[in-house]
Amino acid sequence: MSRCRLVRVGAEPRLERLRERSRQAELRQPHAGPGGALARRLRGHLQGPEKGPCSRKRSQQTPVRKWMTSSLPGKRMCLSLTVVAMVNSTDPHGSPNASTKDLLDNIKNPRYNWSPEIRGVILSSILYGMLIVKIPVGYLSGIYSIRKMVSCALILSSLSSLLIPLAADAGEMPLIACRGTVSIAQHMVWVKWAPPLERGRLTSLSVSGLMLGPFISLLATGFICQALGWPYVFYIFGACGCALGLLWFVLFYDDPKDHPCISVDEKEFITSSLMAQVSSSGQHLPIKAMLKSLPLWAISLGCFAFSWTNHVMFLYSPTFISSKLHVNVTENGMLSALPYLFSWLLGIMVGQVADLFLSRNMLRVITIRKLFTTLGLLLPSFFGICLCHLSFSFHSTIIFLILASSTVVFCVVGILINPLDIAPRYYGFLKGVTVLIGMTGGLTSSTLAGIILNQDPESSWSKIFFLMAAINVISLTFYLIFAKAEIQDWAKEKQHTRL
Numbered sequence: 001m002s003r004c005r006l007v008r009v010g011a012e013p014r015l016e017r018l019r020e021r022s023r024q025a026e027l028r029q030p031h032a033g034p035g036g037a038l039a040r041r042l043r044g045h046l047q048g049p050e051k052g053p054c055s056r057k058r059s060q061q062t063p064v065r066k067w068m069t070s071s072l073p074g075k076r077m078c079l080s081l082t083v084v085a086m087v088n089s090t091d092p093h094g095s096p097n098a099s100t101k102d103l104l105d106n107i108k109n110p111r112y113n114w115s116p117e118i119r120g121v122i123l124s125s126i127l128y129g130m131l132i133v134k135i136p137v138g139y140l141s142g143i144y145s146i147r148k149m150v151s152c153a154l155i156l157s158s159l160s161s162l163l164i165p166l167a168a169d170a171g172e173m174p175l176i177a178c179r180g181t182v183s184i185a186q187h188m189v190w191v192k193w194a195p196p197l198e199r200g201r202l203t204s205l206s207v208s209g210l211m212l213g214p215f216i217s218l219l220a221t222g223f224i225c226q227a228l229g230w231p232y233v234f235y236i237f238g239a240c241g242c243a244l245g246l247l248w249f250v251l252f253y254d255d256p257k258d259h260p261c262i263s264v265d266e267k268e269f270i271t272s273s274l275m276a277q278v279s280s281s282g283q284h285l286p287i288k289a290m291l292k293s294l295p296l297w298a299i300s301l302g303c304f305a306f307s308w309t310n311h312v313m314f315l316y317s318p319t320f321i322s323s324k325l326h327v328n329v330t331e332n333g334m335l336s337a338l339p340y341l342f343s344w345l346l347g348i349m350v351g352q353v354a355d356l357f358l359s360r361n362m363l364r365v366i367t368i369r370k371l372f373t374t375l376g377l378l379l380p381s382f383f384g385i386c387l388c389h390l391s392f393s394f395h396s397t398i399i400f401l402i403l404a405s406s407t408v409v410f411c412v413v414g415i416l417i418n419p420l421d422i423a424p425r426y427y428g429f430l431k432g433v434t435v436l437i438g439m440t441g442g443l444t445s446s447t448l449a450g451i452i453l454n455q456d457p458e459s460s461w462s463k464i465f466f467l468m469a470a471i472n473v474i475s476l477t478f479y480l481i482f483a484k485a486e487i488q489d490w491a492k493e494k495q496h497t498r499l
Contacts, residue, residue, distance in 0.1 A: 074213030074214055074216060074217035074237065075157065075158065075161050075217065075234075075237045075238070075241055076126050076214075077213075077214035077217055077218060077314065077315075078217045078218065078221045078233050078234070078237060079122070079123065079164075079179070080123060080218075080314070080315050080316070080317070080318050080319070080336075081218055081221045081222065081225075081318040081329070081332060081333055081336055082221060082225060082230040082233055082234075083114075083119055083122065083123065083318075083319075084318050084319065084322050084329060084332060085109050085111075085225045085230045085329050086109070086110070086111060086112055086114075086168065086230060087111060087112060087113075087114050087119065108228070108229035109225065109229045109230050110168070110169065110230075110231075112168065114172070115454055116450050116453040116454040117450045117451050117453075117454040118172060118450075119319075119450055120446055120447050120448075120449055120450015120451060120453070120454075121172075121176065121447060121450060122172065122175060122176060122179065123315045123316075123446050123450070124311070124315075124442070124443050124446035124447045124450075125175075125176040125177075125179040126179050127311075127439050127442055127443040127446070128176070128179075128443070130435075130436075130439050131436060131439050131440065131443065146252075147248070147249060147252050148249070150245075150248055150252070151245045151246070151248050151249040152245070153245075154241055154242075154244060154245035154248060155241070155242050155245035155246075157241065158237075158238045158239070158240075158241025158242045158244075158245065159238065159242065160178050160179075160238075161234045161237055161238035161241065162234060162235060162238035162239070163178050164178050164179070164234045165230075165231035165234055165235075211340045211341075211343035211344040211347055211406075211409065212340070212344045214314065214337070214340045215337045215340035215341045215343075215344060216337075217237060218318075218333050218336045218337040218340065219333055219334060219337040220233075220236075220333075221233050221333050222329050222330040222331070222332060222333020222334060222336075223330055223333065224236065225329045225330070225333070226328070226329060226330045285426065285429060286490040286491075289488075289489075289490030290426075290430075290433075290490065293422075293488060293490065294482040295418075295422050295482055295483055295484035295488065296419075296422065296423075296430065296433075296434075296488075297478075297482065298478055298479045298481070298482040298483045298484075299415050299418045299419055299422075299430075299434050299479070299483065300433065300434045300437040300438075301437075301475045301478050301479060302373055302377070302411070302414070302415035302418075302475055302476070302478075302479040302483075303415055303416070303434045303435060303437055303438030303441070304437050304438055304440065304441035304471075304475060305377055305441065305471050305472045305474075305475035305476065306376065306377070306408065306411045306415060306416070306438060306441075307435075307438035307439060307440075307441040307442035307445075308441035308442060308444070308445040308468060308471050308472075309377070309380050309381075309408050309445075309468055309471075309472060310408055310442065311441075311442035311443075311445050311446045312445045312446070312449055312464060312465075312468050313339070313380060313384070313404055313405040313408065314339070314340075314405060315446050315449075316446075316449055316464075317336045317339060317401065317405060318332050318333075318336045319453075320401070320461065321335050321336060321401075324397060324461075325394060325397065335398060335401075338398065338401075338402055339401060339402045339404075339405030339406050340405075340406075342402050342405075342406040343405065343406040343408070343409045346406055346407070346409050346410075347409040347412055350372060350409065350410055350412060350413050351412065351413055354368050354372060354413040364485070365421060365485040366483065366484060366485035366486075368413065368414075369413075369414050369415070369417075369418050369421070369483060369485055370414070370479070370480055370483060371414075372410045372411065372412075372413045372414035373410070373411055373414030373415050373476065373479055373480075373483075374414075374476060374480070375407065375410040375414075376407065376408050376409065376410030376411030376412075376414055376415075377408075377411065377472040377473075377475065377476045378472065378473075378476065379403070379404075379407035379408075379410070380404050380405070380407050380408045380468070380472070381465075381468060381469035381472045381473065382469075383400050383403040383404035383407065384400075384404040384465035384468055384469065385465055385466065385469060386400045386404075387400040387401055387404055387461075387465065388461055388462045388465055389462070404465075415434075415479065415483075418483065418485065419431055419434055421484075421485040421486070421487070422484055422485065422486065422487060422488050422491060423487065423488055423490075423491035424487070424491070425491055426491055441471070445468070445471075448467075449464050452464055
């Protein structure tokens with residue numbers, strides 16, 4: 001018999017007692033939401049047996065989720081640096097006295113005459129495809145296998161990356177079409193795996209891959225562009241993405257009960273702590289009630305500001321560094337990767353801190369959400385303004401750029417996880433809606449930034465960062481007034497009593 005199938009002697013009576021306690025607690029607290037006293041008591045009872053070699057599979061699967069989460073943004077963000085090498089920065093017609101070395105470099109790194117406005121559209125083109133599929137994917141992820149959906153999306157987006165060099169030679173429109181890759185519902189993987197008291201930590205650990213992936217890709221992109229040429233960036237990352245899509249399909253499981261090596265104790269703990277959550281599959285969506293829900297609108301507006309800030313800071317960091325610091329593509333890659341490194345480390349820390357506050361009853365859930373959302377929207381605004389007006393040297397510019405870009409990650413345990421608090425049964429659909437609204441913010445900001453840079457290169461960066469600060473303050477004010485962390489009435493399961 002496999003070691004993963006072994007069950008400790010005496011575990012069955014203990015599990016029966018836990019089930020009985022769970023049923024009694026449910027009768028005493030029929031409306032208790034996820035994260036209540038029941039989950040904390042069960043967590044304390046089950047903490048001992050979870051130390052075996054086949055236990056805590058939810059934590060062991062986190063690296064798989066992290067590398068999956070790293071792959072897609074990594075492939076997306078490498079274009080923000082390669083576009084610096086793809087565009088003529090000086091004379092668009094070339095110099096008549098160009099050396100043989102320059103001519104060979106032009107063959108290795110083909111260059112195109114794209115204006116800042118065109119570059120803005122190309123950088124934001126990744127959002128066009130996401131806007132189209134975000135809500136359907138979010139809804140379908142609550143019905144169909146996330147394992148298959150994520151694997152297919154990862155492979156399709158990787159294949160599109162392989163075609164980008166050919167698309168760039170064909171023109172701007174084929175490149176924009178190739179960039180409109182498939183979006184996936186990454187956060188849905190935790191609906192059936194994350195106990196309420198561990199959501200912040202587990203989500204931040206896996207979502208931190210959103211920062212780790214671009215860090216690795218930007219760091220590698222600079223060296224690849226210098227050594228092999230920018231087309232090889234897309235060849236290498238596209239091939240790695242296809243391999244990771246196959247690996248995800250083999251290693252990930254949608255539900256704890258389907259995992260072949262999970263312990264009985266851990267499975268019981270997860271299912272007991274998530275008893276109050278039910279799936280939306282096969283049920284009608286309360287669209288009218290959702291449209292009237294101010295907490296949902298508060299989350300949506302917060303996601304709009306988060307995406308606006310995130311896309312301005314990260315998509316345009318290589319362009320900002322190139323225009324202000326005048327470094328080569330390898331140094332640009334290293335400097336552009338630093339904010340992602342700090343974001344990755346900070347993202348892991350904020351999840352631990354949020355769960356500490358929650359598990360020790362130091363702060364309420366809504367207080368935690370509002371606190372970290374405030375930090376995630378105000379700090380980037382402040383440091384972005386400092387970047388324009390207080391960066392008088394190379395080092396001060398890099399420090400303010402890192403702080404302005406990395407502090408947005410506080411929102412991971414704020415607005416980004418808030419839909420799971422107010423409507424866990426409709427989380428897939430709501431995550432699709434809120435991220436869709438957020439994507440409009442990212443699409444608008446990245447396109448508008450290109451237009452501003454094209455019209456007024458001298459004072460353009462100051463205008464971009466002040467506009468970002470205004471959007472963040474307005475959205476944060478609305479969120480602080482109307483945000484909630486309790487399950488809403490329209491998201492609760494209706495009880496029907498038959499006489």
